[in-house]
Amino acid sequence: MFQVNRAYPYIFYLSLITYLLSIFWGLFLTPEDFVQGNSYRIIYLHVPASFISQSLYLAMAIASAVYLIWKVKLSVYLVRSIAPIGAITTFIALISGSIWGIPTWGTWWVWDARIVSTLILFIMYLGLISLHDSFNNNEKADKFLSILVLVGSVNIPIIKMSVQWWSTLHQPASITLSEKPAIDLVMLYPLFGSIIGFTGLITCLVILSSKLQIIKREKNKSWVKDYV
Amino acid sequence: MFNIEFNTLAEALLMQSQNGQNHGIYVWSVVLIVTLCISISFIFYKYKIKEISKKIK
Amino acid sequence: MQVIKFEFLKLLKKSRGWLGPILVFILIMIAYPLTVEVSDVELRQSFFSILWIAALLVIMLATEDIFLEDFNDGTLEQYAILQKNLSFIIGSKVFVYWLVIGVPISIIGTIFCVGTTSQTAFGYQILPVLLVSTYIFMNVFSFGNALSLTKGSVLGTLVTLPLLLPLLIILGKVVVAINFDLNYSGFLLLLLGILSIIIMIIPMIISYIIRAHLE
Numbered sequence: 381m382f383q384v385n386r387a388y389p390y391i392f393y394l395s396l397i398t399y400l401l402s403i404f405w406g407l408f409l410t411p412e413d414f415v416q417g418n419s420y421r422i423i424y425l426h427v428p429a430s431f432i433s434q435s436l437y438l439a440m441a442i443a444s445a446v447y448l449i450w451k452v453k454l455s456v457y458l459v460r461s462i463a464p465i466g467a468i469t470t471f472i473a474l475i476s477g478s479i480w481g482i483p484t485w486g487t488w489w490v491w492d493a494r495i496v497s498t499l500i501l502f503i504m505y506l507g508l509i510s511l512h513d514s515f516n517n518n519e520k521a522d523k524f525l526s527i528l529v530l531v532g533s534v535n536i537p538i539i540k541m542s543v544q545w546w547s548t549l550h551q552p553a554s555i556t557l558s559e560k561p562a563i564d565l566v567m568l569y570p571l572f573g574s575i576i577g578f579t580g581l582i583t584c585l586v587i588l589s590s591k592l593q594i595i596k597r598e599k600n601k602s603w604v605k606d607y608v
Numbered sequence: 609m610f611n612i613e614f615n616t617l618a619e620a621l622l623m624q625s626q627n628g629q630n631h632g633i634y635v636w637s638v639v640l641i642v643t644l645c646i647s648i649s650f651i652f653y654k655y656k657i658k659e660i661s662k663k664i665k
Numbered sequence: 666m667q668v669i670k671f672e673f674l675k676l677l678k679k680s681r682g683w684l685g686p687i688l689v690f691i692l693i694m695i696a697y698p699l700t701v702e703v704s705d706v707e708l709r710q711s712f713f714s715i716l717w718i719a720a721l722l723v724i725m726l727a728t729e730d731i732f733l734e735d736f737n738d739g740t741l742e743q744y745a746i747l748q749k750n751l752s753f754i755i756g757s758k759v760f761v762y763w764l765v766i767g768v769p770i771s772i773i774g775t776i777f778c779v780g781t782t783s784q785t786a787f788g789y790q791i792l793p794v795l796l797v798s799t800y801i802f803m804n805v806f807s808f809g810n811a812l813s814l815t816k817g818s819v820l821g822t823l824v825t826l827p828l829l830l831p832l833l834i835i836l837g838k839v840v841v842a843i844n845f846d847l848n849y850s851g852f853l854l855l856l857l858g859i860l861s862i863i864i865m866i867i868p869m870i871i872s873y874i875i876r877a878h879l880e
């Protein structure tokens with residue numbers, strides 16, 4: 381706990397500066413898109429949020445597997461603390477995507493595969509929180525939370541691959557590992573900075589949330605009284 | 609490489625594109641929502657930690 | 666084999682457990698054309714969506730107390746103590762529920778499909794899809810029921826309902842494939858593949874959950 385506390389201000393301010401600089405660069409210093417006009421600038425807010433929401437679910441899945449196999453209590457505290465933050469990031473991704481859809485596609489909601497799967501991810505995050513809170517915070521609740529996270533992780537490949545498998549309204553990936561990016565380089569750099577900065581900010585939120593969860597669950601131990 | 613796209617504040621608020629549409633309201637509303645969400649989350653978690661620390665003391 | 670016969674007789678005795686869902690399904694399928702004042706062509710297109718939704722809801726209704734009575738009178742504890750595989754017993758229980766509830770729903774759904782669209786080729790193609798998808802629904806809903814076994818609420822079932830929505834997306838595309846004579850056998854094999862994975866994994870997960878409940 382103490383090393384993280386010492387490093388926390390650095391992570392926070394560094395990621396905040398990166399994020400704000402990238403957003404500023406993306407909003408004001410990049411040229412206008414030929415097809416979409418100026419509304420494409422929402423990409424600097426929408427892409428990091430959706431990327432982080434899927435990565436947070438993968439992190440929850442790995443932590444749940446660690447809990448089920450090795451019975452490390454800290455893992456399940458991490459799973460329970462990531463769940464609300466995942467819900468917030470998925471909410472941001474859904475809202476920014478809908479508002480971006482109004483000038484681009486003419487409608488703010490389409491029933492195509494990737495959008496519906498992201499909505500399913502949001503509902504799964506909320507269901508995880510409600511399932512864990514309906515028990516009285518004992519070992520049974522932790523086991524069920526981990527199992528539900530693992531079973532629900534079938535949704536993540538569907539989100540990632542749905543734009544490849546079915547031709548839908550949502551555009552396919554512009555940044556892949558193997559090919560030249562389909563987006564112009566001038567617009568690509570603020571996107572990278574934005575993703576890195578947003579990741580840092582969400583890491584800070586996860587650290588805060590885990591601190592809250594650990595203090596709440598280990599209330600009766602003696603080291604908590606000394607720490608607080 | 610770095611040339612500022614919008615010259616005045618009014619232009620930056622409206623973000624008019626080549627075909628004359630004003631996209632500023634969409635971009636700025638998304639910026640507002642994202643900033644609100646993230647700042648409220650930070651403030652909420654810090655408040656909860658303070659509250660539970662007070663209860664333990 | 667004995668377990669399957671035992672569960673079968675137990676389910677047949679509880680007549681509201683299997684007759685109720687089938688009657689509700691028939692009621693929904695009859696009530697839908699009455700409440701929708703559309704012409705013949707549109708009814709043919711929108712019929713399939715009400716078929717999937719009715720099957721989904723009826724199976725959710727039917728598996729609401731698949732483990733509850735056994736948990737309350739102690740039979741589940743006896744099953745867990747036995748030397749036999751608990752996941753085999755759970756798998757056979759879900760299989761019996763599918764035989765008594767899922768297969769009649771598929772047959773009735775096919776009859777309604779042939780009656781509405783008046784093309785028997787649709788019936789032949791939609792019957793295997795219905796059989797496989799009702800079995801998948803039943804597995805996932807019994808998993809959801811096992812999660813909230815002691816609380817007795819529907820929270821577990823509601824939480825696992827979002828897991829089935831990708832399956833509904835696939836089923837929608839199956840209907841398009843049937844209508845335009847496209848890749849029907851590919852979709853059927855995809856559904857069979859999903860079913861084969863789910864049949865293996867879900868009873869193991871449910872047995873783990875039930876053992877966690879019984880401690």
